[in-house]
Amino acid sequence: MEPRKPHFVRRRLNNFGYAWNGIAAAFRSEFNMRWHVLSAGMVVALGWYVGLSATEWALLAFAIGLVWMAELFNTALEVVVNLVSPGRHPLAGKAKDIAAGAVLVASMTAVVVGLLVFSPYAAQFFQKLR
Template sequence: MQPRKPTFLRQRLNSFGYAGQGLAAAFQSEVNFRWHVLSAGLAVALGFYVGLNRWEWVAIAGAIGLVWMAELFNTALEVVVNLVSPERHPLAGKAKDIAAAAVLMAAVTAATVGLLVFWPYAVHFIENWDKHSF
């Protein structure tokens, strides 16, 4: 008797499981991804602290997603390049460098979004420093 083919729902659930395994693998093996997760956590905590509005949350969530996505693509590309070209090769290095540049661009974009969103709160805080009690 042949094994049963998974149902459509089971296939979808499995795909989420595989994605979760990919996130876990990146988190365990990539120091930079852990830094991105930490930075995202700090941005979210600061967002709750200052009381971001809906559109500010949209911008912050989009920036976080952009950086995580770029880092995950970079990690995947590095793994594949290492698989197909275990020895040093100029083209393999070039591919890795370009993927790393994409992560850098995403991080710079996210930092810019963070400054645009949080700067007014920082200015307000500084202007009202003497009124704050700690």
């Protein structure tokens, strides 16, 4: 008799657990991932302090998610490249550089979004100082 498959809901919950394990592994092993999480925390705290609108929160959430997603893909790609090409190889380096470039593009996009969202609040703050 074949072993019984876990129930549909149990399998879905297991998938969330696997995904969480991946995020946690990236957080533990990658300095840049920890930096992205810290930066996101500071942005959320500042957003809470200035009282962002729902649209502004949505823009920031999208930007933060974009950066985290790019960093997770970059980390996964680096792990796979290291597995299949433990030594130095020009194509392995190129793949890693391209993935790192994707993180840079996502990060710069997030910076632009952050500047667009927070600049009116900064202008208002500095106007009060005058």
